[in-house]
Amino acid sequence: MNNLLVADSVSKNFGKFKALNQVSIGVPMGSIFGLLGPNGAGKTTLIRIINQITMPDEGHVYLDGQSLKPEHIKDIGYLPEERGLYKSMKVGEQALYLAQLKGMSKSEAKSRLKYWFEKLEIGDWWNKKIQELSKGQAQKIQFIVTVLHRPKLLIFDEPFSGFDPINANLIKDEILKLRDEGATVIFSTHRMESVEELCDHIALLHKSNKILDGKLNDIKRNFKTNTFEIGLQSSKSESVLSEIKNSFEVLPATFKNLNDDIKLNIKINESTSPNDLLSFLTSKAEVHHFVEVIPTANDIFIQTVQNN
Amino acid sequence: MIALIALVSYLSQINSDKKRTISVLDETGYLIDIFESTDNTTYLKLTGLNLDDAKEIVKEKEDYGLLHIGNVTSLDDVGKNIKFYSEESPSLTIISGLERKVEKRLQEMKLQKDGVSLEQIDASKTSIDIAQESFDGEKSSKIDNIIKLAFGGIAGYLLFMFIIIYGNMIMRSVIEEKTSRIIEVIISSVKPIQLMMGKIIGTSLAGVTQFAIWVILGGVMLTIVSAIFGIDMAQVNTPQQEIVNQAMSAQGSDEVQAMAENIITAINNLPIGNLVVAFIFFFIGGYLLYSSLYAAIGAAVDNETDTQQFMLPILMPLILAVYVGVFTVIEDPHGTVSTVFSFIPLTSPVVMLMRIPFGVPLWQQGLSLLLLIGTFIFAVWFAAKIYRVGILMYGKKATYKELFKWLKY
Numbered sequence: 001m002n003n004l005l006v007a008d009s010v011s012k013n014f015g016k017f018k019a020l021n022q023v024s025i026g027v028p029m030g031s032i033f034g035l036l037g038p039n040g041a042g043k044t045t046l047i048r049i050i051n052q053i054t055m056p057d058e059g060h061v062y063l064d065g066q067s068l069k070p071e072h073i074k075d076i077g078y079l080p081e082e083r084g085l086y087k088s089m090k091v092g093e094q095a096l097y098l099a100q101l102k103g104m105s106k107s108e109a110k111s112r113l114k115y116w117f118e119k120l121e122i123g124d125w126w127n128k129k130i131q132e133l134s135k136g137q138a139q140k141i142q143f144i145v146t147v148l149h150r151p152k153l154l155i156f157d158e159p160f161s162g163f164d165p166i167n168a169n170l171i172k173d174e175i176l177k178l179r180d181e182g183a184t185v186i187f188s189t190h191r192m193e194s195v196e197e198l199c200d201h202i203a204l205l206h207k208s209n210k211i212l213d214g215k216l217n218d219i220k221r222n223f224k225t226n227t228f229e230i231g232l233q234s235s236k237s238e239s240v241l242s243e244i245k246n247s248f249e250v251l252p253a254t255f256k257n258l259n260d261d262i263k264l265n266i267k268i269n270e271s272t273s274p275n276d277l278l279s280f281l282t283s284k285a286e287v288h289h290f291v292e293v294i295p296t297a298n299d300i301f302i303q304t305v306q307n308n
Numbered sequence: 309m310i311a312l313i314a315l316v317s318y319l320s321q322i323n324s325d326k327k328r329t330i331s332v333l334d335e336t337g338y339l340i341d342i343f344e345s346t347d348n349t350t351y352l353k354l355t356g357l358n359l360d361d362a363k364e365i366v367k368e369k370e371d372y373g374l375l376h377i378g379n380v381t382s383l384d385d386v387g388k389n390i391k392f393y394s395e396e397s398p399s400l401t402i403i404s405g406l407e408r409k410v411e412k413r414l415q416e417m418k419l420q421k422d423g424v425s426l427e428q429i430d431a432s433k434t435s436i437d438i439a440q441e442s443f444d445g446e447k448s449s450k451i452d453n454i455i456k457l458a459f460g461g462i463a464g465y466l467l468f469m470f471i472i473i474y475g476n477m478i479m480r481s482v483i484e485e486k487t488s489r490i491i492e493v494i495i496s497s498v499k500p501i502q503l504m505m506g507k508i509i510g511t512s513l514a515g516v517t518q519f520a521i522w523v524i525l526g527g528v529m530l531t532i533v534s535a536i537f538g539i540d541m542a543q544v545n546t547p548q549q550e551i552v553n554q555a556m557s558a559q560g561s562d563e564v565q566a567m568a569e570n571i572i573t574a575i576n577n578l579p580i581g582n583l584v585v586a587f588i589f590f591f592i593g594g595y596l597l598y599s600s601l602y603a604a605i606g607a608a609v610d611n612e613t614d615t616q617q618f619m620l621p622i623l624m625p626l627i628l629a630v631y632v633g634v635f636t637v638i639e640d641p642h643g644t645v646s647t648v649f650s651f652i653p654l655t656s657p658v659v660m661l662m663r664i665p666f667g668v669p670l671w672q673q674g675l676s677l678l679l680l681i682g683t684f685i686f687a688v689w690f691a692a693k694i695y696r697v698g699i700l701m702y703g704k705k706a707t708y709k710e711l712f713k714w715l716k717y
Contacts, residue, residue: 015713051496053700070499078496084489101497145493 004029004153004184005050010059012045019045021208022059027153027186027201032179034195034216035188036297037205038305043188044081046205047155050186051078064152074103079146081157081188085130085138092126095145102149109148116144120170135162143171147178154178155186160194172198192298202297204304211308216297223295223303226268228277229253231261231289240284247280261288328372328402333362335379336386342413343375349402363393373398375406383418386410457637460662463587464633466519467657468626471595474515475602475622478507479615482606482699491699500696505688508599586664586673593680594657597687598622604691607698608706608714618706629655633662641666651676653683690715 005027012020020042027033037043048054050061052068061068063075086094092113099109117123120140130138139162147154156175160168175198179185187198195202195216203213212219230253234240241262244250249267262285268277274292281287295303331352334340343351352371354362359376366374378389390410392398419429440452485491494503605618632655636645641663650660650668656676660668697714704710 014717048700053492053495073497076496078493080489080492080496082489082492084487085493086485086490087488098493098497101494142493 002029003027004064005186006062007046007050008060008062010046010049010056010061012042012049012054012056018208020049020056023205023208023210024059025203025210025213027184029184030179030182031200032175032185032187032198034199034202034297035186035205036190036195036202036301040207041205042208043205044157047078047157047186047188050153050155051076074149075152077102077146077149077151077154079142079154079156079159081161083139083142085142085145087131088129090126091128091130091133091141094130095141095148098145099148102151104149112148112150113144116148120144136164136167139163140167143174147174151183153184153186155188157188158190159187160189160191192296192301195297199297204301206305206308209308212300212304219300220295223300225293225295226270227251227293228266228268228274229255229289229291229293230264230266230281230287231255231257231259232264232281232285233259233261233288234285237262237285243284244281248277255289257289259288263289265293329369330372330375330402330406331362331366331369332375332377333357333359334375334377336377338417339377339386339410339413342409366393367395370395372402377410383414383421386414456665457662459583460637460665461634463583463661463664464630464658467591467594467661468630470515470519470591471598471626472623474511474595475599477515478511478599479602479606480612481507481511482603482695483609483612483615486607486610486699486702495699500699501688501692504600504603504692504695508596508603511599512595582673583661583664587661589677590657590661590680593677593684597653597657597680597684598626600684600688600691604694604698607691607695608711609698610702614706625652625654626658629658633659637662637666642668647672651679653680656680693717 003026005025007023007025009022009024010020011018011022023042023046025033025035025046035043035046045054049056050068052070052073063072066072089097095113096106096109099113100106104112117126122137122140125133125137125141130141133141143159146156154175159171159175163171172194175185175187185198187194189195199216201214202216202219204211232240241264244264244266251265251267253263253265255263266277268274278287278290281290327348327350329350329352330343331354332340332343333354340353343353345351349372354365357365362374362376373392373394376391376393377386378391380386380389392403392406416426416429420426424432485494601622605615605622608618609615629649632645632649636643636649637659640646646659646663649655650663650672657680660673660676664673693715694711697717698706701714
């Protein structure tokens with residue numbers, strides 16, 4: 001798979017503080033790439049290096065095979081975590097200005113802007129000043145400004161912060177649509193649910209090092225423990241329980257459902273297939289709930305960080 | 309702005325209409341007639357009263373004051389026996405005026421005692437105006453110095469004001485971009501130094517435009533307003549003006565004519581071309597130097613209150629330059645102090661501009677300009693480094709030590 005962006009052994013120091021230590025990532029073309037990590041891990045520093053806001057002390061960054069150059073700014077759209085716009089400037093005027101900074105012609109920017117305004121149904125905001133808008137509204141404008149010039153690479157740092165569930169959903173759909181139209185997205189967040197929903201690939205940074213990366217599904221497969229979440233109903237619950245315990249490794253489980261089931265987490269070994277477990281259980285009781293425990297991104301995050 | 313100037317002129321006009329009454333108690337009897345009432349000051353001559361009664365009366369009447377001249381045997385003792393009583397401290401011009409009247413009279417009386425008549429005294433008065441000419445044959449006059457100082461002073465002062473006003477604007481704009489957080493979006497599209505220089509140049513152009521508008525509009529409106537309100541600037545009647553008028557009339561109208569001619573010659577003598585060109589270059593150099601420092605300060609702090617600690621080091625050289633300009637340059641425009649300060653890059657724009665009307669060799673101007681340009685390039689480099697780091701740095705207390713670290717980032 002072709003990588004749109006490659007960071008090769010990038011290091012960055014601020015005085016004595018090492019912000020990035022030989023970090024290498026490859027962002028495949030047309031993917032949504034999650035850049036994760038605890039606070040202070042170095043995500044924002046890496047993002048700023050990609051945006052050419054700071055220069056790396058070691059290592060290189062390549063965009064579409066070429067070394068990162070000033071011309072590439074028109075190919076990148078950046079929504080920073082701490083965001084804001086000129087307060088007393090009008091929305092339309094400001095969006096046009098920022099689009100032109102990214103190399104768009106004024107007429108093209110205008111028509112694209114109108115398209116987006118109609119799409120998000122905010123047509124009458126053109127002449128309002130930013131300070132007249134609510135925070136969520138201003139964030140919408142900022143989102144538009146980021147994607148307006150149709151860049152190849154989009155970088156979103158906590159894009160959903162500040163949005164209510166409906167608008168957050170709106171933005172999420174737009175991100176997916178942009179990906180479908182051919183953009184590549186780097187997406188930095190702490191909200192693991194959004195990582196589940198959106199990301200194909202992830203990289204996890206911790207204390208200036210990369211400690212995990214790869215396809216999300218592959219990583220999950222590596223982390224899974226062959227555990228199944230079981231919900232059973234039986235009139236002879238105690239004997240059923242002891243029988244199960246004799247054959248399998250059992251842990252108590254808590255999950256929400258409507259019935260008053262026996263709830264268990266059962267771990268099987270490699271030689272046992274899920275069907276074996278299922279037939280064993282169906283012979284003993286009524287099975288109401290049978291789900292493989294797949295590690296969530298959240299779990300992976302916590303586990304990996306704690307192990308490092 | 310115009311309204312303000314009109315208001316001030318109007319108010320000073322009202323002020324000057326105030327009449328003052330000064331009572332004079334002259335126990336000698338021979339000084340009383342020198343006090344002639346004028347439009348602004350009425351002299352009340354008191355006779356037959358003792359000092360304490362006079363003081364009572366004057367105080368009650370709420371006159372401006374009481375001039376008491378005690379009875380003395382010899383003219384030389386008058387000085388020890390003359391006193392002005394008043395409710396509040398009298399103005400300098402009033403006291404000086406009174407002193408001059410008394411001195412003149414006493415001098416006349418002393419001479420008369422020695423047998424010199426009043427006519428002889430008047431005839432002896434000569435006023436000398438030494439004609440000035442340079443070795444190359446250029447004529448000048450005393451007015452020259454005043455005109456030179458005025459031009460240089462205006463140029464220097466203009467630059468000083470411009471730097472402070474527009475430098476501040478730049479600083480505040482940098483801080484606004486930091487607080488609104490738009491800076492990160494902008495910086496992902498342009499290099500920090502492009503943003504910084506754009507800000508500096510843009511603000512300066514705005515400033516130049518504003519000044520030009522003021523000058524043109526101000527001149528036009530002032531003439532119109534003067535006509536409307538009948539405020540004739542040349543004839544404002546204040547006590548100060550009275551003294552000037554008296555001095556001038558003593559010289560005779562020919563003298564006034566000569567003075568006007570001198571003023572015109574003096575202006576013609578100014579190296580106008582040099583002044584204009586130098587003004588432009590030093591203005592640009594000085595402004596760029598200071599505004600890059602202002603931009604750096606804006607980038608180093610998170611809000612306007614934190615800028616205070618940096619303002620003083622910036623303002624000090626400027627204020628120093630104005631002081632050196634006003635006090636040293638008029639006396640000794642080519643002396644050591646003036647020359648040295650016209651080369652030091654932080655003070656040179658102001659001081660050199662004040663020196664130029666007095667004629668500064670081109671090589672000196674060139675050298676000073678070169679130093680200024682060199683320093684301004686260094687200042688821009690230095691400020692750009694601070695700017696680049698500071699615009700994305702929040703929460704760090706901006707101490708000099710911290711800033712030094714940033715230079716190495």
